Amino acid sequence: MRKAGIFIAACALVLTGCAGKMDAQRGLSEEWRLRSLEENFLNFKETQREQEERVRDQQRKLLDRIRVMEESLARLHEQLGVAPVSHAAPLASAAPMAAAPAHSPAPVYAPSQTPTTAHAPAPAPVAPASSGKGLYEQGMTLVRAEKGEEGRALLDKFLETDPQSALVPNALYWIGESHYLDKNYPQAILTFKDVTRRFPKHHKAAAALLKIGMCYQMMGEKENATLYLRALLKDHPKSEPAPAARKLLAELGG
Numbered sequence: 001m002r003k004a005g006i007f008i009a010a011c012a013l014v015l016t017g018c019a020g021k022m023d024a025q026r027g028l029s030e031e032w033r034l035r036s037l038e039e040n041f042l043n044f045k046e047t048q049r050e051q052e053e054r055v056r057d058q059q060r061k062l063l064d065r066i067r068v069m070e071e072s073l074a075r076l077h078e079q080l081g082v083a084p085v086s087h088a089a090p091l092a093s094a095a096p097m098a099a100a101p102a103h104s105p106a107p108v109y110a111p112s113q114t115p116t117t118a119h120a121p122a123p124a125p126v127a128p129a130s131s132g133k134g135l136y137e138q139g140m141t142l143v144r145a146e147k148g149e150e151g152r153a154l155l156d157k158f159l160e161t162d163p164q165s166a167l168v169p170n171a172l173y174w175i176g177e178s179h180y181l182d183k184n185y186p187q188a189i190l191t192f193k194d195v196t197r198r199f200p201k202h203h204k205a206a207a208a209l210l211k212i213g214m215c216y217q218m219m220g221e222k223e224n225a226t227l228y229l230r231a232l233l234k235d236h237p238k239s240e241p242a243p244a245a246r247k248l249l250a251e252l253g254g
Helices: 002-082 132-144 148-161 168-181 185-198 203-218 222-235 242-251
Strands: none
Touching: 002 132, 132 148, 132 168, 148 168, 168 185, 168 203, 185 203, 203 222, 203 242, 222 242
C-alpha cells in the first residue's frame, strides 16, 4: 500500500512538471506572437511613412521643374519684348516670320495677332528627374530583404546623387539597419546616431533611438541601452516606437 502511494505521488510530480513545461512553452509562444505582431505593425506604419516621404519628394521635384519652366518662359517673353519692330510694313500686314528675309529682324506681334509660324528661341531644356529616388527604393527593398551589403551600396550612392532629398534621413536609417542585420552593432550605432544628430525632429529619429538601444542590448551594455530608450520616451513619448521602447526597457529592468 505504501509503495502504491509513493508511485502515485511520483506520477503526480511528473505530471506537474510536464504541465509546468507546457505552460512555460505556451508563455514563450505567446510572447513571440506579441513581438511578431508589434514588429509587423511597426513595419506597416514605416511603409506608410516611406510612401508619404516619397510623395513629398516627388512634389518638391515637380515644383522645381515648374519653376525652371516658368523662368524659361519669362526669359522668352523678355526676348520677344525687346526685339526691334520692322518698319518695312505695318504690323497688320507683316508677313509670318517664316517668310521674312534672313537679314530682316524678327517682327513683334501685337496681342491680337497670332503668327502662323514662330521661330522664337526654344525654352531651356528641363533637367531630367534625378535617379536618386530609384536608388533609394531599391536599396531600402534590399535591406528589408536582409541583403544588407547590396542595399547599403545603393543607399550610399543615393546619398551622393541626391544629398538634398527629403529621403536622406530615411536612407541613413536603412544604412544603419543594414549594419544591424550584419551584426555590426558599433557601426550601426554610429549611423543611427547620425540620424538623431542631423534630424532630431524627423520621425526616423525615434526609430533610430530604439535601434541604438537594441544594439547596446545585443552588445550586453545594459546601461547604455537603458539610457537611449529613456531618451526616446522623453523626446518622442507618442511616437510609434515608444511602446516597443517601454517594453524593452521593462525587460532590462530600467
